Amino acid sequence: MSEVVMKGLKKVYDNKVTAVHDVNLEIKDKEFIVLVGPSGCGKSTTLRMVAGLEEISDGELYIDGNLVNDVAPKDRDIAMVFQNYALYPHKTVYDNLAFALKLRKEPKDVIDKKVREVAEILDITQYLKRKPKALSGGQRQRVAIGRAMVRDPKVFLMDEPLSNLDAKLRNQMRAEIIKLRSRINTTFMYVTHDQTEAMTLGDRIVIMKDGFVNQIGTPQEVFNKPVNLFVAGFIGMPVMNFFDHCKLLLENGVYFAEIRGVRFQLGDFQQKALRQNGVQPCDIVAGIRPQHVTVGEGDLTAKIEVSEMMGSEYNIHARSGDDEVVMLIPTVDLTTDVSMGRTINFTTRPHLIQLFDRESGNNLIWYDAESANNNAPVCKRYDF
Amino acid sequence: MEANAKRLPLKRERAPKKKMTKEKRVRYFKDNSPYLLMILPAVLVVFLFNYLPIYGVLIAFQDFMPGDKILSDSTLWVGFQNFERFFSDPQFWPLMKNTFLICIIGFVIGFPLPIIVSLMLNAMKGKKTAKVLQTIFNGPHFISLVVLVGMLTLFFGRYGLVNNIAAHFGGERYSYFLESKAFRPMYILSSNWQDFGWSAIIYIAALSNVDPQQHEAAILDGATRFQRVMHVDLPAIMPMVSVMLIMSIGGLMGVGYEKALLMQTDGNLAVSELISTYVYKRGLTGVPDQAYATAIGLFNSIINVVLLIIANTTSKKFSENSLW
Numbered sequence: 197m198s199e200v201v202m203k204g205l206k207k208v209y210d211n212k213v214t215a216v217h218d219v220n221l222e223i224k225d226k227e228f229i230v231l232v233g234p235s236g237c238g239k240s241t242t243l244r245m246v247a248g249l250e251e252i253s254d255g256e257l258y259i260d261g262n263l264v265n266d267v268a269p270k271d272r273d274i275a276m277v278f279q280n281y282a283l284y285p286h287k288t289v290y291d292n293l294a295f296a297l298k299l300r301k302e303p304k305d306v307i308d309k310k311v312r313e314v315a316e317i318l319d320i321t322q323y324l325k326r327k328p329k330a331l332s333g334g335q336r337q338r339v340a341i342g343r344a345m346v347r348d349p350k351v352f353l354m355d356e357p358l359s360n361l362d363a364k365l366r367n368q369m370r371a372e373i374i375k376l377r378s379r380i381n382t383t384f385m386y387v388t389h390d391q392t393e394a395m396t397l398g399d400r401i402v403i404m405k406d407g408f409v410n411q412i413g414t415p416q417e418v419f420n421k422p423v424n425l426f427v428a429g430f431i432g433m434p435v436m437n438f439f440d441h442c443k444l445l446l447e448n449g450v451y452f453a454e455i456r457g458v459r460f461q462l463g464d465f466q467q468k469a470l471r472q473n474g475v476q477p478c479d480i481v482a483g484i485r486p487q488h489v490t491v492g493e494g495d496l497t498a499k500i501e502v503s504e505m506m507g508s509e510y511n512i513h514a515r516s517g518d519d520e521v522v523m524l525i526p527t528v529d530l531t532t533d534v535s536m537g538r539t540i541n542f543t544t545r546p547h548l549i550q551l552f553d554r555e556s557g558n559n560l561i562w563y564d565a566e567s568a569n570n571n572a573p574v575c576k577r578y579d580f
Numbered sequence: 581m582e583a584n585a586k587r588l589p590l591k592r593e594r595a596p597k598k599k600m601t602k603e604k605r606v607r608y609f610k611d612n613s614p615y616l617l618m619i620l621p622a623v624l625v626v627f628l629f630n631y632l633p634i635y636g637v638l639i640a641f642q643d644f645m646p647g648d649k650i651l652s653d654s655t656l657w658v659g660f661q662n663f664e665r666f667f668s669d670p671q672f673w674p675l676m677k678n679t680f681l682i683c684i685i686g687f688v689i690g691f692p693l694p695i696i697v698s699l700m701l702n703a704m705k706g707k708k709t710a711k712v713l714q715t716i717f718n719g720p721h722f723i724s725l726v727v728l729v730g731m732l733t734l735f736f737g738r739y740g741l742v743n744n745i746a747a748h749f750g751g752e753r754y755s756y757f758l759e760s761k762a763f764r765p766m767y768i769l770s771s772n773w774q775d776f777g778w779s780a781i782i783y784i785a786a787l788s789n790v791d792p793q794q795h796e797a798a799i800l801d802g803a804t805r806f807q808r809v810m811h812v813d814l815p816a817i818m819p820m821v822s823v824m825l826i827m828s829i830g831g832l833m834g835v836g837y838e839k840a841l842l843m844q845t846d847g848n849l850a851v852s853e854l855i856s857t858y859v860y861k862r863g864l865t866g867v868p869d870q871a872y873a874t875a876i877g878l879f880n881s882i883i884n885v886v887l888l889i890i891a892n893t894t895s896k897k898f899s900e901n902s903l904w
Contacts, residue, residue, distance in 0.1 A: 249796050270802035282793035286815035295811070296801035343797075 198273075198350035198383045199225050200246060204255035204571070207241050207407075215241045217407045218255070220572040228377055228384040230398030232391055233430070238407040239387045240355055246385060247276050247353050260350055275344035276353040280360055281336045283328040289315075289339050290324040296347050314342045317379065334365045338372075345380060354386045358393060370396060391431050395419070403427050411573050421575035423564065425481060425557040428550055434486045434511070434522045436550070441518075442482040444475065444551060444560070451475075453549050455482050456517055458495045463547025468580050469561045470551075480560070483550035486511075486524040492532035494543020503534050510534055514542075640878045644871035662875035671858060679854045679880075682840075683832050686768045691828055693776045695821060698783035699809050714784065717777025729842040732770055733757070758847030767843060767852075786820040787813055822901035830888030833880055855880050 200223040207216040216238040223229045231239035244250040246257060248269030257264050264272050275296075283292050290311055297307040315321040318338040328336055337357060344352060357373075358366045370393060377384060377397075388394055394401045395415040403410045403418060403426075411418055411427045422428035428436045443454040451462045451470050462470070491512070498514035498521050505527075512523040512534055523542065525534070532540055551560040564576035600608065609616065636650065640663070643656040666672060697717065704710040723731070735741045736756040743753045756762040790813060798808045837856035844852045855876060863873025888903075896902035 247796075247800060249799065269800050274800070276797070276800050278793045278797060280791065280793060282791060282797040284794060284797075284811065284815070286818070287811075295798075295803075299802045299807065343801075347801075 198260050199223060199258070200351055200383060200385065201258040202242075202246075202255065203258075205242065205245060205252060205257060206254035207238070207245060207250060208253040215407055216245070218571045219409055220570060221402060221409070221412065223383060223385065226381055226383055228386065228397060228399045229402060230386045230388060230394040230400070231402045231404060232388055232394040233404035233410075234389060236406075237404040239389075239402075239404050242404070243276075243353055243355055243385055243387045246351070247274060248272055273350040274353055275347045275349035275351075276355065277337075277340045277344050277357045279356040281328070281340040283336060283339055283343070285328050288325055288327055289320060289331070292328070292339055293324075293342050293346050296343070310346045310348075314345045317345070317376075318342045333361050334369060337361065337369055341373075341376065345376075349382065351383045351385060352380070354384065356388055357386075359388070359390070366393075373397060392433065395431070401431075403430060405430075409571060409573060411575065413575055417575050421559075421562040422483075422550065423559050423562050423568070423573055423575055425483075425552050428483050428552070428559070432485055434524060436483045436485050437489070437519070437521050438552075439482040439484070439516075439519050440554075442480050444470075444478050444480045446477045453480065453482055453546065453551060455549075456496055456519075458543075460544075460546040460549060462549070462551075463545075465578075465580070466547060466549075466551070466561060469576075469578055472578070473560065475560050479554040481552040481554055481557070483552060484544045484548065486522040488544050488548040489521070489523040489525070489542050490544065491523060491525055491530070491534065491540050491542045494541050496542050497539055498542060499539045500534055500536055503536050514540070516542075637874065637878055639871050640875035642871055644874075646868055646870060658871075662872050663879060665872060666876050666879065671853070674850070675853060675855050675858055678851055679833055679835060679856070681851075682764060682767060682854060683835050685764065686771060686835075687828060687832060689768060690772045690775065690779075691825065693772055694779035695783055695817070697776055698780040698787060698817070699813055701780070701784060702787040702813060703805055703809050714777065714780070717780065719777070720774040721778035723774065725839050725842060728770060728774060729839065732766055732843070736762070736766060755847065757843065757845050760848045760851045763843065763848040763851050767839065771839070782824065783817050783820060786817040790816045818899070819901045822895050822899055823903065826888065826891045826895055826903050829891035830884055832887055833883050 200221075202219050202221045205216060205219040205221075206214070208214045219238075219242055221229075231242060233239050241250055245252050246259075248264070248267065252265050259272055259274070284295065287295065293311045293314060294307045297310060302310075311324075312321065315324055318341060320335060320338050320342060323331060323335060323339075328339065331339065337360075340357065354373075358369050361369060374397065386393075386397055398415060400412060400414055401418050402412050405426050411423045413421070418427060418431050422431060422436075425438070429438070439455050442456070445452040445454055445459070449471075451467055453460045453462060496516060498516035500512055500514045502513040504511040504513075507527070509527055510523075510525045510530060512525060514521045514523065521542070534540065552558065553560055559575075562575040564574060567574045638650055641657055641659060642648075642650075643658050643661075644650075649655070701710045701714055704713075720728075733740060737743070738753055738755050742756075747753055756766065794812050795808055798812050803811060833855070835854055835856055837854065837860045840852050840854050840857050841860065844857065859873045859877045859880075862868070862876070863870050892902050892904065
């Protein structure tokens, strides 16, 4: 069992800057949780507090049921992989892997066995005698992971471990981390600013902004049920299209979304949820994912500014009034001319429209006030 | 296709050096003129003060009298006669011993001291305190030698602070400056006191380049503060230590005459007479024998060059660091 529980975790620096506000999070045993958010959102600080590299200003941190606020990092039974590997440059790969075990004064044969096992798993056996400077970025990253693995920790912390790699290697290493996870089967906390990494690796994702947790949920939840404008805009590639100055209308007990003068009757689920939440007609921001746009039909119009042929799909950047619209259209579905400068009609399926309150930015359907007040925001659950 | 494939080199070959055409050379100088201009003053200074005086070394091989021209028809060449004189001089062995002891003891104490100080300052938790201490440690470097020896007199003179305290508690007054056995400790310790902070700067600068994440990784690995110093900090500054070691060994016998001369008394002359003070005395005081003094100085420089080459070769062989 290696659960990590954060209760009201807070970090205030000496200059009174609050980097992390009141984080409440329960990470289950063997769960892979990803902390994601833009630079300066507090994700690395949160991870460092778990590692013991940052003092906890307020709140409680439990690892495996034990309060570890004042426990030294080495005694927390955690291991960490750093962004720039943090390998000891003067030591060989073997010595880098063995260092923690040597400090623990483990017998030489045990150290040798563990180091060679890990090297075998990570396919770095042939580099054991080399020094880090003689390795490529990917190989160094493996050594860094290996150094954490030999310790057989309860919790595996990773602070943007792939951000120093090029795009191709990053994809490759991401796949390797997924494989690795299935092999070592422990609790992972992973920090990244890359939402693709977050979506592909995490069992659950914690989306942070300005030191606050904005949403905690599975990749599907945060993609399909974003609780606010920030989450909706941060998760998904290309980013969600937002249409400002839209209206939520209620006529004869039926909800409509009015986008640029075009009415969309919302789907059954939306009708029920809005009714249950007692939502009154109001100004909204409507969100439509680029993947959910259909061109060549509907009453919304946009002028194409850039049209990118990506092989299997077209990436179209268009302008509809004041709003920029990005459309991701599979090539096989395309029957309309989408060359630059043309004006096209487009629409979407109404049940896929996300509805955000224009004032608060909260999703009228998925924002859960109770969980948000507890600083552990999740999307709202409905029985129907 | 085949023709193209043939042109591809099978293994990496060094491209033949192309001779620069005149046009290219002119363009090179034009393109780099700002940088060449910037380096010019440094080149001039080195040439004027380091290379040009080498010409004067010739008088070591002459029967040279003050007022003679170094190269003229009347120049009297005497080969290695001046060197032979020095080797048979009764002062030769005492001078060698005194210079060697002062230098080697000073080096053994003085070389590791700034390294230890820099590692300690770097490992301190309170960075403000470390900065204050570093400033305090740098202070003595700016004291002139005359003032430093004046301070030594104030502290260790017959009526200085140390003797006053000793007398206050019923002890005898002791003439430190007249005692041979007090000269070396006073000379070496005061030199190291004056320079350890200043010499530490270069190591502190090197330590500032250590990736903090390496320390964090070591903390998570369970390393204590001392283990972090030994496994992270010290290896990080080893290249710098190697370079400084080679340079220190290269200048080992190059101790200056000023301080020894200022501290010299008839009582400590047996240990305070060094090669440099002897050169000064023979070359510039009394009836100057500049040819002889130059020969001694040149001999001293040759020892330094030999030491430098040995140190550099050894370092190159056993580590990855060397000056050339």
